[in-house]
Amino acid sequence: MLRQITQAALRPLLQQAAAPLAAATRTFSAAATNGDTDGTIERGPDGHILPHGNGGLVNLMADSAAAEAARQRCQYQLELTERQACDVELLTVGGFTPLDGFMNEDAYRSVVERMRLPSGLLFGLPVVMDTSNDAIKPGAKVLLTYKGQDVAVLDVESCWQPNKVVEASKCYGSTSLEHPAVSMIATERGRFYLGGKVTGFELPKRVFPCHTPEQVRSELPANTDVVAFQCRNPIHRAHYELFIRALDAPNVAKDGVVLVHPTCGPTQDDDIPGIVRYHTYEVLQKEVQNPRVRWAYLPYSMHMAGPREAIQHMIIRKNYGCTHFIIGRDMAGCKSSLTGEDFYGHYDAQDFAKAHARELGMKTVPSLNVVYTEEKGYVTADIAEAEGLHTKKLSGTKFRQMLRSGEHIPDWFSFSSVIEVLREHQQHQQQ
Structure with a gap:
């Protein structure tokens, strides 16, 4: 012991x-x-x-x-x-x-x-x-x-x-x-x-201006659904498509909204620094200006606890006024740096959250696997396969290489405002 x-x-x-x-x-x-x-x-x-x-x-x-x-x-x-x-x-x-x-x-x-x-x-x-x-x-x-x-x-x-x-x-x-x-x-x-x-006495001063649950609730529409989207990294096109499409889920009201609620506490050592993530969220808000998307920051430190952390996230988001929680593959998951083995199954957190949603008095929205196609833009992977569409992919490794080298990042992959912030960060690191 x-x-x-x-x-x-x-x-x-x-x-x-x-x-x-x-x-x-x-x-x-x-x-x-x-x-x-x-x-x-x-x-x-x-x-x-x-x-x-x-x-x-x-x-x-x-x-x-x-x-x-x-x-x-x-x-x-x-x-x-x-x-x-x-x-x-x-x-x-x-x-x-x-x-x-x-x-x-x-x-x-x-x-x-x-x-x-x-x-x-x-x-x-x-x-x-x-x-x-x-x-x-x-x-x-x-x-x-x-x-x-x-x-x-x-x-x-x-x-x-x-x-x-x-x-x-x-x-x-x-x-x-x-x-x-x-x-x-x-x-x-x-x-x-x-x-x-x-x-x-007073709240900790931090880069992310974190609103309290009371403040967030006061800015959310009443008597409708609020779908929480948890993230700890910059938001690219696929992420945006994911949470926008969540509003079309059958268990979400037609006038529902999404609350993009990034964690701003310590995450993993290889994650992008908090100040940089904050700037990417701020510029993206201005670029998309979607009235069905609300933004707030969460002073939470990730544990990468998979299934249990999914429950913790749902409880916290419920306190912030959310009725639904988007949860997908590898939620709050992590890998061994020695073996590359996942500590949790790909859908353990999603299944665990579903199992406890009734008791929590919330609803889950499974995240869709969306892919970009030459013919129809973003669609679900199932549709792309069924219709034989040509998909485009850009790995995280390749994306980082393109950032470092100054290559053009395709618009289908990310937002121009986000790329600009990430490039500035990359240039600062290289100086």
Whole structure:
């Protein structure tokens, strides 16, 4: 059992670094056979979907007087990592509703083992604060800071040493350090987890201007469907076709809208930097100007947890006012950098989300496999094959080579505004 991060403790993880656990993946897949019926959308008086748990949105922000009083009572101070700052922000603004703080040990164990809060409410992944400071005990008040900001106070109710091997196996389906989230909990997180209520002072300042769930909901149309599109990379033509066509799905209202909701927290090391992604989204909004497409940014740090992360994304998007969630092949998936093996099956997350949609009170929209054809532009792959159409493809590797060399990127592949931003980034890297 892994009790602290030492070489001896990490050995069980290192020994499995090249072996994603297929058995755990099969467990995720098997759960999807229990039913795949869409949920019933429960709306509040304002016409928007009710937050997770069917109560009100959690808001942990304190007024200035209460914030100062809480600050004065703090005995400890912890500087947040970028990942932790995302968690604090989502807790504070209600993105993790119904949580009112970091999970205590009972809630943590319940979510790890059963994917449910102690109340029985579905919850995809644990949300915990971590530290290696063994002086922090229950009853302590901890000031949480981020890059010069005092962002919140944590009232510590619970402090424990987690079994990180169990957490990795249950939540990520693997104990391999080749899995980015397993590596994160084993090498980045501290020895102890802290749980307790959070009092927010101010939101972390970041490149992406992230609106709160309340703000996003206020800008969405009421009494219709809102389809969430999750992404963590620049949007090219195929992505755009995918989420626009989702509005034509049979379970989406004719006047529904899409909320493009990119994550702006840490992702994978080889992903495009956040500031660059942000600029690609901003210029694309101006280029397409589609009234059925809304945009907002999400202060969430990806775990690449496949099926479980699909549930986490759906819960968060429900809190932001979304009734539907587009989920496709390899949602929140990752590969071993040693073997190239996928940690999850291509459709594990999609099937898992369908299996839990009814309980979540949401609906899923499977993403279509769209391809570009010379004859008809973008169509589904099935139509292209059935009609014998000539398809065009451009691999990610070839696309990056063309960016570096300054070659023309075809309009069918991407948007001119997005390409311009990516070229500027490429040129800056080469200087």
